[in-house]
Amino acid sequence: MQLSIAQTDEGALVIDVQETRLDAAVALSFKDAIRNAAERAGSPVILGLSRVDFMDSSGLGAIVGVMKLLGGDRPLELAGLTPGVKKVFRLTRMDTVFRIHDSLPATRALSEAG
Amino acid sequence: MQLSIAQTDEGALVIDVQETRLDAAVALSFKDAIRNAAERAGSPVILGLSRVDFMDSSGLGAIVGVMKLLGGDRPLELAGLTPGVKKVFRLTRMDTVFRIHDSLPATRALSEAG
């Protein structure tokens, strides 16, 4: 699971997913990898999905799982949804429970002290 | 049927076929087009086949037909055979009745007086 991790000047943790598919085959390792990445400081956690051109309900379930892991005081937000991914969120109305950005915010390299 | 027609300094007529397939669907129009093109002066007639990546026995038959139309004193030669085309000539041993060049010779624009 390839992730690219950075921070915004405002202190958000940005995790940009480098995979093209979020399906049942990768759902578990995706959840693990995001949990590990989110051990770094930063809030909210913004998940970049612009490379993901396919996501099924297993992928959606994994994202919901990550949101619950992070807990209520560290929101999970989404950015850069491709048309297919957007459609799954819309059909399930799960686009109402996430803040969704059109694109990833500008970031700087991760502060190692973070 | 797209053809590109030119001459060599030695007086050969060069007809470079711009199609990718010589199959049953185009065999007749191919034969007609080459016959028309060969009304121009020049001998031998060298047929360029480097764009043709598929030729079946209908295409082979059309080339043999052109050879017979040209008659014995104006030989038909071939150039630039792709692997698939070469294989059809080899399997049918028709590579023994044509002079086959690796590539098209250098040409100049067609002399309109020709």
Add this chain to the structure above:
Amino acid sequence: MTDSKDITVDLVLRCESSVEDVCVMLTRMEQLLDKADVPSAQRQDAALVMAEALTNIARHGNDAQRGEITCRVSIAQDGLECRITDHGPAFDPSGLGLASPPPEALAEGGYGWFLIRRLTTGLQYQRRDGQNILCFRVPGTPVELPVSVQMS
């Protein structure tokens, strides 16, 4: 493509009933649908529905022994006809996916059959010869007519 309207293309893919194999097969199916000039929205809908159905089969369909899953897609002018067969136990899909889990429940599953229903027409389940047979259609986007039609 005008010149291919009289050609029909069926893609028949088979794999073992495991989550990994099913996902590889779905990727391959999408590539072939792409090459067969299926419009991308329709291809995405079909890929999603097939993913939901096939993942269910691999997850719920056979605890002990693996069986073969067959996925046939017939490419028609106005949609994709799909037929999925597997050797899992019989089940009753009639009550599945009639609604999606409410968003505020933050459910991590249970969306599959809802998506299948939402994106297909003519959904049909049959049990025959020890196999589950699921048939459905993924409709195409309506073809827009050109402003002027050339007569010949």
Add this chain to the structure above:
Amino acid sequence: MTDSKDITVDLVLRCESSVEDVCVMLTRMEQLLDKADVPSAQRQDAALVMAEALTNIARHGNDAQRGEITCRVSIAQDGLECRITDHGPAFDPSGLGLASPPPEALAEGGYGWFLIRRLTTGLQYQRRDGQNILCFRVPGTPVELPVSVQMS
């Protein structure tokens, strides 16, 4: 590809029995075989053999009424299994293409069945339910010798 060795892919294409449609179908088949990662030499052999068989059907197979031709290719690890069915009249291929026309004859036709034999293994012709069924294999490694047609 390692990760697709457990996925089997069958391509089933159908068209009307006319020379034009058959050539469009062959082009489409080649594109799909390419997308399915069939090595190019094998793809070319298969395309040639299918072209010879299908062109024969469109030319000799039905004078009066057109029928549908079905061309199924199963992509296996070590070759392509092909099956062509058509509604043309029965014929006897056992004597066709045992040799190619001598080059010096400058024949414009008669190479078709020779090429079919030369590039395939397991060639089998059957007449069943008013259809001709031609099965053959295009192996991954080149065929050494011409083989005879098995009748059944």
